[in-house]
Amino acid sequence: MKKNKEIVIVGAGPSGLSMALFLSELGYTPRIFDKKEAINKHSKALGVNPRTLELMKAYGITDRFLANGRKMHAVNIWKADKHIFKNDFSKVNGEYPFMLIQAQKESEEILLEEIEARKIPIQYQSEFTQFSGTKNNYTITIKQEHSFQIDCDFIIGADGAKSKIREQLNIGYQGFRYDEEWELFDIELDMDLNPEEGHIRLFPEGGMIMIRLKNNVWRVAGNLKSILNYLPKKTSIGEIYWESKFSINHKVAKNLVRDNIVLIGDAAHLHSPVGARGMNLGIEDAFISSRLIHENRLHEYNALRRPYIETTVNRINNITMGMAGNATFSRIIRNQIGSMKMLFPIIMPRVRNFVLGLDK
Ligand SMILES: Cc1cc2nc3c(=O)[nH]c(=O)nc-3n(C[C@H](O)[C@H](O)[C@H](O)COP(=O)(O)OP(=O)(O)OC[C@H]3O[C@@H](n4cnc5c(N)ncnc54)[C@H](O)[C@@H]3O)c2cc1C
DSSP: OOSSOOEEEEOOSHHHHHHHHHHHHTTOOOEEEOSSSSSOSSOSOOEEOHHHHHHHGGGTHHHHHHHHSEEEOEEEEEETTEEEEEEEGGGSOSSOOSEEEOOHHHHHHHHHHHHHHTTOOEESSOEEEEEEEETTEEEEEEESSSEEEEEESEEEEOOOTTOHHHHHHTOOEEEEEEEEEEEEEEEEEEOSSOTTSEEEEEETTEEEEEEEEETTEEEEEESOTTGGGGSOTTOEEEEEEEEEEEEEEEEEESOSEETTEEEOGGGTEEOOGGGSOHHHHHHHHHHHHHHHHHTTOGGGHHHHHHHHHHHHHHHHHHHHTTTSOOOHHHHHHHHHTTTTGGGHHHHHHHHHHHHTTOOO
């Protein structure tokens, strides 16, 4: 194996940017390509978990995240307007007993600032179209105004849910898709819910998550149709900053690595946002796989990482089922949530450790 590894990262989302940072710390200068023009102005992820804060601490990123984001210390569960349970994150052990609320755009901006400070080359409007070659000797084609080719030893597939790299490797996803659409709003709200905490509100027909982003702008998302009709009583609605729809997939790539090509982040696994794990898992993928590349052990990545990812996605599905879908089990949870209250002190400490990424 050559000492100097030429590494190309396809995708400058949170997974690709973190990978570049971790590799740079290990002495490499990867090249990053992304087809988009710049960081997206709308943010999917809001929750940065303590595991990510632990991983990013050594790179000076955690301090910047903490200075920018908001600490959310609890999530409440409601049956419509009736309060059922407060899951208090401050009860977890560790340095960061909270979920940091920070728009994905801002997390990416902070990571990008560090990438640029380290002079890691990153090119936008640069679409990966194909690769050829085998282990240690790849040629990849990038399309800008004109196409060009570069040689490399490793390819990092951080190119998201529709990963062309995964497609070209002919690696399928294992899993399923919920047959329902989720609505999403980033919207100004004036109401009585505690703005410092998160809220999950369950109704017989589905559920919604409500988390304040900044000022009086809240993220409202869930599988209820015309979801704004389910806001707490006496809520006043202001400006809508983003309105979107998405569907839930629970899928894991059948293999995460082939020779010197590794799939990380959404290119490798998809699941509902209910556990706030997606971006955080992608950052963990980057941390682990960067070390394996450095130690010439990338071939071990699938065996080391995939069982954990699979278990995680299954557990996220168990949590999501309380909100999503029309299965009997889901409806029972939503209808009987009040009478399940006595189980919560047993279940919820495990749920909060899981959601906070402290189940490692
Ligand atoms: C509503 C919602 C809420 C969420 N909330 C949370 C949360 O609170 N916490 C959390 O951890 N996760 C959350 N997630 C999940 C999180 O947003 C994703 O897991 C995360 O964005 C994945 O990062 P990534 O870098 O792997 O992929 P992406 O963010 O999708 O980035 C992939 C990049 O690859 C680029 N790309 C794609 N194809 C090519 C190509 N051919 N050539 C060049 N570039 C290419 C794209 O332009 C993109 O920039 C949420 C998701 C949704 C939908």
